Amino acid sequence: MAVSARDLVKVYGKGDAVVRALDGVTVSFAAGQFTAIMGPSGSGKSTLMHCLAGLDTFDSGSVRIGQTDIAQLSDRELTTLRRDRVGFVFQAFNLLPTLSAEQNILLGLELAGRKPEGSWFDTIVASLGLRKRLRHKPSELSGGQQQRVACARALVTKPDVIFADEPTGNLDSRSGAEVLDFLRMSVRELGQTVIMVTHDPVAASYADHVVLLADGRLAGEVARPTTDSVLAALKTLGA
Template sequence: MTTVSTAVEAPHGPGGPHAAASARQVTKAYGAGETRVIALDAVDVDIALGRFTAIMGPSGSGKSTLMHCLAGLDTVSDGRIWIGATEITGLKDRELTRLRRDKIGFVFQAFNLLPTLNALENITLPMDIAGRKPDRSWLDQVVETVGLADRLSHRPAQLSGGQQQRVAVARALASRPEIIFGDEPTGNLDSRSGAELLTFLRRSVDELQQTIVMVTHDPVAASYADRVLFLADGRIVDEMAAPTADSVLDRMGRFDGKRTS
């Protein structure tokens, strides 16, 4: 008996071959009736392949919700989402789990490292669970890019916070996902460790052709991206190419002024 997958494959998603992820008319609502809250309001967006995209906005603007929906961590109320050529909207739980495992990497504020495993074992853990052997040359390249070559035998307790987050980044990169999502990945780091992590993310885009989407509230963090998307009230209201910390801060200040006026 042949099992037919409900994943919809096409030559490419609606954003074309240069889009790593796409959303069309995506709406996310919570509650019903008078308590209904619109977190995302008919959002259209394409995430460029091999580029670093930052998502910013005031608290409650929908930025984390957008990232969670794009990554298949949350369902949408309406609209459609693609990862590459695969439409993920409406996938069964098992198919969605497989897609996230095979095509998506995640880096969050919490490092989520297992204390009994050393750095290398933590990096390869998702592949070990999936029963797949890592590509050794790629793994070596990732380890070198994030500067962990001399720390692979150390357990998390023997690493600084910045080094632990680098292990988490390497883990996300090691399986060669199509796209990596980061939700405030520098949120628990001091400024020096945060700058190191952002430099590694930037290098992974420039040297490893990785695609990264990062939610952040920090203009300095956003300045490492190629493009910044600004959300307000569940909608993408602006975007900026080649951002600097000052230009992002200025743009955010204008949004805050409009919201308070």
């Protein structure tokens, strides 16, 4: 498994205000698959992703990326793991405005003191249609192009897994479809593993598998999802 959680608990607040955002979640994500996490608002889907990715702590249980138990890592080791083995694509593109597209893509590698693998960089840039945009600053790019730059940045380190949190949330339907097509292609043709949080059944239909959460607990799964099958599953959860 690329990523797994066992008996994961995350609690916010105290006393009467306590909220169990994750209430004993046990779930695994297969390598080389595109998995979507869905659920009603407040179901814990973003909290789960943040805990899986080492962006947030949890109160009990365990998370493994590959064979690495991330709770056993020091802050420095966790930072290194996130930099070298995990890629991130967020709703906000998180590009540095003073850097070109190419500089944004390579920033993580430069911070790690690593050189890009030329053929891999070329493959990513070509797959995302960014060759003619590499010298452009983010302000000179459309929202869809900026998100494709963010996808390239996530992929260029050859991470074990890419976490995508509402990656189409700020995009129009056409640009969103382009990003989702690429994420799916990166799994099928480049062997990537993608875990995506989304509220959009159309976006989820691009995945190989959907994991459903409700009230901080695993509430079902949808194999080979379609927009209709995801909508039907969400309806049973009151979403």
